[in-house]
Amino acid sequence: MVTPRPFALCVYCSASTTDPAHLDLATRVGVEIGRRGWQLVSGGGHVSMMGAVATAARAGGANTVGVIPKHLVHREVADVDSDELVVTDTMRQRKQVMEDRADAFLTLPGGIGTLEEFFETWTGGQLGQHTKPMAILDLDGHYTGLFTWLAELRDRGFVPQEALDRVTVTTDLAEAFAALGRE
Template identity: 80%
Template sequence: MNEQPYAICVYCSASTIDPAYLSLAAQVGAEIARRGWQLVSGGGNVSMMGEVANAARAGGANTIGVIPKHLVHREVADVDADELVVTDTMRQRKQIMEDRADAFLTLPGGIGTLEEFFETWTGGYLGQHNKPVVLLDSDGFYRGLFRWLDELYDRKFVPQRAMDRVTVVTDLSSAFAALEAAAAP
């Protein structure tokens, strides 16, 4: 029986050109490869998304890209992916990414990244999956968001059980420690 490697779905920016975030993405891809895991990504070969995939592949990791056909040219489809899945819609993209992943890691990103993160986090909270949801708050990128979420918690709009469903870390080693704990048999 050919067992698939542990699969990490990485959500991140497809637009930033900030060298620090591009470097972070490359470090994530390299670490996925170093651990013998595989990458599930949004299937684009631009910005952080491209850096994660290229670094993972350079290290020998299997990469699965999932991209809706309307973004194939806009996000420059990752034609070097070991498997490139082209979907009709964003909803199909996210479902396939969720189905193919064993865990989720969110890096800095914009509204698309936030939407993916919130959907995955909510799905875990509602029992649609039991996969780890880890958010890497590099350099306080998400500090404001979590101040607001803490306020929602204090006002009883978000229960403790939901807050417990996401692991927020501030550095790469802590992110991979949280993902690795879930990978253990």
């Protein structure tokens, strides 16, 4: 008998910050993934927030899938402790594997790489390529300016309200996880 795989959450987050508050947030997310018995799909690095979420998820009993392109194996210190480590040739392949393997997406604070992953997944959903839920956990206002600007773009007719409605933006861990499904 084949056991169905657990609900898979893809987490986008920083691979560079050393801010203790952000590392703590990533750890709390990993703990919650483990508590729920979910699977983590991540960028496959063992540094910064990316490493913290994976380590905490595994410590809580979660299965972890890391997806990392060859050129980042050393820079982001590939998470060789992952239950499955997928090494891709390119960043585009990395994102596709992560999207394919996930049932939902959670974005934590990060830089341009995190934003690029978030925007590509969000755009794909808006264009009908997937219907997977998306949330941003923004405890410290990291994304406030971005969503203020996006609201202005909506007001100017560049972004439809339905696109904004596809993403739950919250400061609350429980609310973020509730928005992702499987309650």
